[in-house]
Amino acid sequence: MANTITYELDGKLYINMTNRCSNSCNFCVRNGKDEFRGYYLWLDKEPTVNEVIAALGDVATYKEAVFCGFGEPLYRYNDVISVAKYLKEKGIKTRINTNGQALLITGENIVDRIAPYIDTINISLNEVTAEEYNKLCHPVFGEVAYYSLLDFARCCVGKIKRVILSIVDVIGEDKIEKAQKIAQDIGAELRVRKYE
Numbered sequence: 001m002a003n004t005i006t007y008e009l010d011g012k013l014y015i016n017m018t019n020r021c022s023n024s025c026n027f028c029v030r031n032g033k034d035e036f037r038g039y040y041l042w043l044d045k046e047p048t049v050n051e052v053i054a055a056l057g058d059v060a061t062y063k064e065a066v067f068c069g070f071g072e073p074l075y076r077y078n079d080v081i082s083v084a085k086y087l088k089e090k091g092i093k094t095r096i097n098t099n100g101q102a103l104l105i106t107g108e109n110i111v112d113r114i115a116p117y118i119d120t121i122n123i124s125l126n127e128v129t130a131e132e133y134n135k136l137c138h139p140v141f142g143e144v145a146y147y148s149l150l151d152f153a154r155c156c157v158g159k160i161k162r163v164i165l166s167i168v169d170v171i172g173e174d175k176i177e178k179a180q181k182i183a184q185d186i187g188a189e190l191r192v193r194k195y196e
């Protein structure tokens with residue numbers, strides 16, 4: 001289906017609000033593809049808040065709603081807040097999957113604004129140094145993106161209930177150990193996810 005705004009995976013409802021992203025990761029699921037697990041995620045235009053809410057359907061049946069999709073959700077943090085507020089009013093758990101560059105993307109610290117409506121934030125750490133992150137993710141902001149991502153994670157700890165830094169298992173044991181230390185120092189959880 002074209003222009004998929006919401007899609008279901010493993011009992012969770014995923015929300016695709018934008019195709020904008022400040023990274024161009026080598027491993028991005030968008031590379032050369034139009035769909036992810038059968039859902040077409042390129043948008044002809046970004047949906048309005050009302051269109052997103054209309055696409056949510058009967059949210060009560062889902063264990064969690066996740067802002068994710070083919071892009072970086074926090075480009076639209078104001079709209080994410082509006083939709084997340086609606087979801088919280090319905091008693092649904094909310095999560096944002098982000099590249100962690102919101103401080104640079106928005107030019108401000110938005111953590112206090114999103115925190116009341118978000119239960120979990122998953123920040124893609126991806127690598128253990130700024131140089132390696134740059135090679136893998138090609139951020140438009142350059143190496144400062146990695147340090148900003150770590151700052152953003154620090155800002156989230158203590159304000160958002162669950163703060164997760166994630167890496168993909170293919171980076172190897174050594175780096176997984178380093179990532180564990182980075183997460184621990186920040187006070188975040190580390191999630192090692194399978195490459196798909």
Ligand code: SF4
Nearest residue numbers: 021023024025028099
């Ligand atoms: S941050 Fe996410 S959406 Fe953006 S290029 Fe990387 S994997 Fe793709």
